[in-house]
Amino acid sequence: LISSTTPSPTATVRLSPSQNMLPYFLKDVRFKELRRCRSLPCLFTWDLYGEENISITFQSKQILQAQVVNSYDENNIVGNRRGSNPEMIKQDDIIYELHKDTKIFSVYAATRKKLLNHLLDPTTEIDYIHQYLETALWHTPPSEIFLRLIEIYNPTMESDDLVKTRVRIIGIIKHWATLFPFDFIEKEMKEQLTNFLGVIVPSTVAREDLITLPGSAKYLYLNQRQPLCPKTYPMPKGIQEDRCLFLDFHPTEVARQLTLVEHSRFRDIPRNELVRQLWMKPNPELKTPQINQVTKAFNRLSYWVATEIVFTPTFKQRVTVVKRMIQIANKCYSWNNFNTVMEIIAGLYLSSIQRLKRTWKEVPKKYMTIFEDLTTFISSHGNYRNYRAALSKAEPPANPYLGVYLRDLTFIEDGNKEFVEDDSMLNFYKLKMISLVLTNIIKFQKTTYAFEPVPAIQSYFDKIMILKDQALHKYSQLCEQPVTGGAQNMTASGTAVIGSTLGTASSNSSSAAARANIAFKR
Numbered sequence: 001l002i003s004s005t006t007p008s009p010t011a012t013v014r015l016s017p018s019q020n021m022l023p024y025f026l027k028d029v030r031f032k033e034l035r036r037c038r039s040l041p042c043l044f045t046w047d048l049y050g051e052e053n054i055s056i057t058f059q060s061k062q063i064l065q066a067q068v069v070n071s072y073d074e075n076n077i078v079g080n081r082r083g084s085n086p087e088m089i090k091q092d093d094i095i096y097e098l099h100k101d102t103k104i105f106s107v108y109a110a111t112r113k114k115l116l117n118h119l120l121d122p123t124t125e126i127d128y129i130h131q132y133l134e135t136a137l138w139h140t141p142p143s144e145i146f147l148r149l150i151e152i153y154n155p156t157m158e159s160d161d162l163v164k165t166r167v168r169i170i171g172i173i174k175h176w177a178t179l180f181p182f183d184f185i186e187k188e189m190k191e192q193l194t195n196f197l198g199v200i201v202p203s204t205v206a207r208e209d210l211i212t213l214p215g216s217a218k219y220l221y222l223n224q225r226q227p228l229c230p231k232t233y234p235m236p237k238g239i240q241e242d243r244c245l246f247l248d249f250h251p252t253e254v255a256r257q258l259t260l261v262e263h264s265r266f267r268d269i270p271r272n273e274l275v276r277q278l279w280m281k282p283n284p285e286l287k288t289p290q291i292n293q294v295t296k297a298f299n300r301l302s303y304w305v306a307t308e309i310v311f312t313p314t315f316k317q318r319v320t321v322v323k324r325m326i327q328i329a330n331k332c333y334s335w336n337n338f339n340t341v342m343e344i345i346a347g348l349y350l351s352s353i354q355r356l357k358r359t360w361k362e363v364p365k366k367y368m369t370i371f372e373d374l375t376t377f378i379s380s381h382g383n384y385r386n387y388r389a390a391l392s393k394a395e396p397p398a399n400p401y402l403g404v405y406l407r408d409l410t411f412i413e414d415g416n417k418e419f420v421e422d423d424s425m426l427n428f429y430k431l432k433m434i435s436l437v438l439t440n441i442i443k444f445q446k447t448t449y450a451f452e453p454v455p456a457i458q459s460y461f462d463k464i465m466i467l468k469d470q471a472l473h474k475y476s477q478l479c480e481q482p483v484t485g486g487a488q489n490m491t492a493s494g495t496a497v498i499g500s501t502l503g504t505a506s507s508n509s510s511s512a513a514a515r516a517n518i519a520f521k522r
Helices: 019-025 112-118 126-134 143-151 162-181 187-200 205-209 217-221 251-267 271-280 291-312 315-334 337-350 357-361 365-377 381-393 402-415 428-445 455-462 469-479 489-496
Strands: 012-013 029-033 044-049 053-059 062-068 088-089 094-097 102-109 425-429
Touching: 012 029, 012 315, 053 112, 062 402, 088 271, 102 112, 102 428, 112 126, 126 162, 143 162, 162 291, 187 357, 217 271, 251 291, 251 315, 251 337, 251 428, 271 291, 271 402, 271 428, 291 315, 291 337, 291 469, 315 337, 315 357, 315 365, 337 365, 365 381, 381 402, 425 428
Parallel strands: 012 053
Antiparallel strands: 012 044, 029 044, 053 062, 088 094, 094 102, 102 425
């Protein structure tokens, strides 16, 4: 079966722990393509000409298992326990998970020293290295890891394997500094990296093959896709830029500028603000300033939506403004700017807007259908099932809703112990789950939108006026007087569609997102 050379649909061979055994065991197989499988930390995946999927597991030079797998099963992914009953195997200061159905080993827990030693093991795959470095802020200070790597690179006594060890350390540091440059912005880490490049490996191919010293956080975004920039819509003739009103702007251009500004805020969130729920601790403006800025911007735009509607003096214009808001939200959705969609829909579901029965009655059915579809899209039902499905299919650039990531990190932190085995070993399974969330965040931080900035529109949103709940309700009543006997408030049904709050916002909170029940956890 393994040696079959009959052309047929692509088959998958999964190998562990090292691809070096490939020529020996599969020398007669004709290859179609060689690729790495990112989902499986301890595996390599090959596309072959074979009749069915073939799963092969190695330990050392012994074949543990060679079997036919008819279809790819997501339960076989390391770290996914659905449908799996892993066996825990303890060796010295490390615990492995052995998945009985696939005979695959993965690190479950270990001491800090053992985790670092496993990093340098030649059989350790790149995904473990990625997870270990990505979650360094959760388990070991990056400066401590870096110093230990330098000590191993330049030992007091040389060994036969020193060359191989040094090559591996260079690869690890290159991977680290390229994908997680935020770790090297601090003065101490930057100096350590400079010394390593300039003293330990001076004027060598290894040094040139490493990386350019990250000068700023923006280094993360050098490798970004640049789609064609669409033509901007011109400003209305005869209107001064500093005197423009909301309806003077083209809705598509407003959506573009909101996308540019809000995605810029999202891209600037450093990894150290996501550590151990710092955004929920006292003084978030000091500990997590960027997350705090994104949170405030969310509430600000949501309340601006409501303010703009109730400030519109005439009934006909008010209907136009509601339609315009739905248009902008729909445009943002088409560009994967899901955060702005959340903001606008949250603003439209504020009680001061939902009570405007006459206004909503005049909104055309076409717009109401879009509004209802977007409401269903942002619903928190099923753990934001619809939103997560769309995000999983979205290709960068995209601007995700940060609140869901913070929610996931909160559940992972609260629902999993940091240490196991009488607090002697770090729970690396927990770190792998955190790494998965961080990887998704970084994925959408890397690629920018290629829209042309329009200063007039961006300046307009810098100066917008926001009303609080009491003032909004007052102006809403001026727009439409309460119906005798009391009109049924749409908010009750609306929030039922959107779902339960992410966090613990108090009942008297003035947060738009809290009132719409899609708040950040604060």
